[in-house]
Each structure stands twice: as structure tokens, then as C-alpha cells.
Amino acid sequence: MSTGRNEPAPARRTRQRSAVKDGLDRCEGFVSAQELHDRLRRDGQSVGLTTVYRALQALGEGGEVDSLVTDDGETVYRRCSPEHHHHLVCRSCGRTIEIAGPAVETWAHAVASENGFTDISHTLELFGQCGSCTSA
Amino acid sequence: MSTGRNEPAPARRTRQRSAVKDGLDRCEGFVSAQELHDRLRRDGQSVGLTTVYRALQALGEGGEVDSLVTDDGETVYRRCSPEHHHHLVCRSCGRTIEIAGPAVETWAHAVASENGFTDISHTLELFGQCGSCTSA
DNA sequence: GGTGGTTTTGACAATCATTTTCAACAAGCC
DNA sequence: GGCTTGTTGAAAATGATTGTCAAAACCACC
Numbered sequence: 536m537s538t539g540r541n542e543p544a545p546a547r548r549t550r551q552r553s554a555v556k557d558g559l560d561r562c563e564g565f566v567s568a569q570e571l572h573d574r575l576r577r578d579g580q581s582v583g584l585t586t587v588y589r590a591l592q593a594l595g596e597g598g599e600v601d602s603l604v605t606d607d608g609e610t611v612y613r614r615c616s617p618e619h620h621h622h623l624v625c626r627s628c629g630r631t632i633e634i635a636g637p638a639v640e641t642w643a644h645a646v647a648s649e650n651g652f653t654d655i656s657h658t659l660e661l662f663g664q665c666g667s668c669t670s671a
Numbered sequence: 672m673s674t675g676r677n678e679p680a681p682a683r684r685t686r687q688r689s690a691v692k693d694g695l696d697r698c699e700g701f702v703s704a705q706e707l708h709d710r711l712r713r714d715g716q717s718v719g720l721t722t723v724y725r726a727l728q729a730l731g732e733g734g735e736v737d738s739l740v741t742d743d744g745e746t747v748y749r750r751c752s753p754e755h756h757h758h759l760v761c762r763s764c765g766r767t768i769e770i771a772g773p774a775v776e777t778w779a780h781a782v783a784s785e786n787g788f789t790d791i792s793h794t795l796e797l798f799g800q801c802g803s804c805t806s807a
Numbered sequence: 808g809g810t811g812g813t814t815t816t817g818a819c820a821a822t823c824a825t826t827t828t829c830a831a832c833a834a835g836c837c
Numbered sequence: 838g839g840c841t842t843g844t845t846g847a848a849a850a851t852g853a854t855t856g857t858c859a860a861a862a863c864c865a866c867c
Contacts (some may be wrong), residue, residue: 547814547863569853583817588854608744608824609853623786632786638778643797650759650768651802659795661779666787683834683843705824719846724825744853745824 554580555590556614559600564629565611603660625665634661690716691726692750695736700765701747739796761801770797 558575559566566574572587591612594600601615601622613622616633619640623632639659647655694711695702702710708723727748730736737751737758749758752769755776759768775795783791 549815549862551816567853585817585819585855586815589815604740604742604744606740608740608746610744623783623788625788626790634782636778636782639775642772642774646770646772647759647797647799651805652759652761652797652799653805654762655797655799657795657797659793661783661788661791661793663783663788663791669787669789685834685844687845703824721826721846722844725844 551582551586552590552593554582555587556594556599559591559594559612559614562613564624564631565601565603565613567609567611571612603658621659621661623661623663625668626662627664627668630665630667687718687722688726688729690718691723692730692735695727695730695748695750698749700760700767701737701739701749703745703747707748739794757795757797759797759799761804762798763800763804766801766803 554575555571558571558578558580562571562574568588568591569584571591572582572584575582575587591600591602595602595612598617599614600612602610602612603622604610613631618635620633620635621639623634625631636659643657644655647653690711691707694707694714694716698707698710704724704727705720707727708718708720711718711723727736727738731738731748734753735750736748738746738748739758740746749767754771756769756771757775759770761767772795775793779793780791783789
């Protein structure tokens with residue numbers, strides 16, 4: 536109780552957090568916390584699994600990574616641009632393309648107000664087979 | 672090996688499966704397997720939790736119910752119309768409205784082909800605050 | 808370059824939804 | 838009624854994620 540204030544949290548920079556961030560950068564598509572943990576370990580960058588979870592969650596809250604929940608309940612993460620966007624993900628190879636859909640945003644808000652809903656958020660993901668995987 | 676064929680599965684009708692189906696009908700929005708299990712139990716319709724899970728999964732595969740995974744990894748189910756549609760869900764009370772979005776379907780396919788993707792599927796859910804919850 | 812107050816780490820245990828196991832049971836059929 | 842086979846469900850197993858808490862690392866500030 537030195538300052539008398541409730542400062543949010545200084546956010547210290549550590550080897551582990553950098554490793555998680557860098558590891559994520561080296562991934563093509565979405566990865567789960569466990570996959571990333573394995574990958575770091577194989578690279579010799581030993582980081583505790585708990586820490587990977589915490590780092591990813593923090594990055595997610597800070598808007599530096601996107602996260603989504605797969606059908607089988609696993610949360611997967613990916614480095615992303617800070618603007619609002621959606622994804623087009625290849626079912627076979629996991630390659631991911633970021634999509635901006637202004638039309639969809641507009642539509643979503645229109646539909647919502649028609650039904651008396653406010654404070655709208657939405658999830659939208661596209662899945663398919665990318666060109667390389669189709670021709671292969 | 673009596674028939675020599677691989678018949679898919681006769682699908683037997685039982686008290687438990689009917690109870691799950693009826694229970695789901697009596698729900699307003701999405702419910703988790705566990706919530707439904709509790710509800711049935713309170714109604715005196717004792718059905719094992721395992722069975723509730725299995726019944727919901729079967730109904731989902733048969734297209735008779737919609738399921739989606741919440742942010743915290745819980746799968747929730749809801750009786751639905753068989754046509755393709757999306758949802759507008761109230762964050763506070765769970766009230767759910769089915770939405771048809773032909774424009775979105777078209778847009779999704781257009782964006783996909785622009786990027787060389789085929790065999791497209793998509794997930795789209797809207798969340799917000801419904802009128803009743805806002806005024807309350 | 809040391810020191811202290813915090814934050815962060817990570818091995819392990821705990822939690823929680825869901826699935827598997829497997830013996831008892833019930834549906835539909837002769 | 839009896840048979841065959843799909844179904845049930847209690848309990849144990851699984852698997853992702855989170856809580857615990859002592860030890861280690863960070864970052865001013867001397």
C-alpha cells in the first residue's frame with residue numbers, strides 16, 4: 536500500500552512472455568496452448584505450460600492475439616492484426632486468411648436493432664478447403 | 672452377422688430419449704447438458720447424465736438440435752428448425768432468436784472463392800442485450 | 808552493483824465438462 | 838415367453854484449463 540492507488544498492473548517483460556509471443560509469430564495458423572508449449576520445448580525454449588496459458592490469455596485480453604474455441608472445446612490462438620476482422624481457415628492445412636467484412640458488421644447491427652437488441656458483438660468464422668489443398 | 676450388410680443403426684425409442692427431447696422443447700434458449708440433466712431430475716424425470724450427453728449428441732448429428740461451444744468451452748444445445756440459420760442470443764437472459772441471413776451466405780461464398788477456397792462452411796452468432804433486459 | 812518490494816514462474820494438485828467402461832436392462836422381433 | 842442387440846447409468850478415466858504457493862526474476866531506487 537505505497538501509492539494509495541490501485542494501479543492496474545505494470546506488466547513486466549520476461550524471457551517466457553517473449554518466447555510465447557515469438558513462438559506464436561512463427562506459426563502459420565491457429566495453435567492451442569499445448570501445441571505451442573510443445574513447440575517451444577522442442578526449440579529448447581523451456582516455458583512452463585501454466586505460463587503459456589497465462590501469457591496467451593493476457594495477450595488475448597490485450598487484443599494482440601485472436602482466440603477461438605474449436606468444436607471439441609479446445610481454445611486456439613493466433614497472432615493477428617489489431618483491427619476487427621474475421622478468418623477464413625483451411626480445414627486441411629490450417630492456413631488462415633484475415634477478412635474484413637464491413638457489410639457483415641452493418642448487417643449484424645441492423646438485424647439486432649430490428650429485434651430490439653443492443654450492445655452487439657458477434658463471432659464469424661469461415662472454413663473451407665484452400666487452393667493448394669484442393670489441387671494436391 | 673445375420674444380414675451380411677452393415678445397417679447403420681436401428682435407433683430404438685426409449686423413455687430417456689423422449690424425456691431429453693421434450694425437456695429441450697421446454698427450454699427458451701440454449702442449455703448445457705448438465706442444466707438439462709438437472710431440470711429433468713427436478714421434474715422427476717430421472718435420466719442419467721451420461722444418457723443426456725449421448726442423446727443430445729445424437730440429436731445434434733441428426734440435425735434436430737443446434738449446438739455451439741461457449742467461450743468457456745461448454746457445449747450448449749437448443750431445439751431448432753431444420754433449415755440453415757444463425758442465432759441472436761441475449762447475453763443476460765439467454766433468449767434466442769433464429770436469423771436467416773441470405774446476404775451473409777452469399778458474401779461468405781464470394782469471399783471464399785476470391786481466395787481460392789472451396790467447400791465452404793461457416794459459423795456466425797450474434798450476442799447482445801435484448802429489449803427486456805435493457806429496460807429492466 | 809546491491810537491495811527490497813513485487814510480479815512472475817512453474818511443478819503439482821484441483822476443477823470441470825465430457826467420454827469411456829461395462830454389467831444390468833429394456834426394445835423390438837420370433 | 839425367450840433372444841438378440843441397442844441402451845442405460847454409476848463410477849472411473851480423460852483432457853483441457855485453472856488454482857496454489859514457494860522459489861526465482863524483474864525493476865526501480867539507493
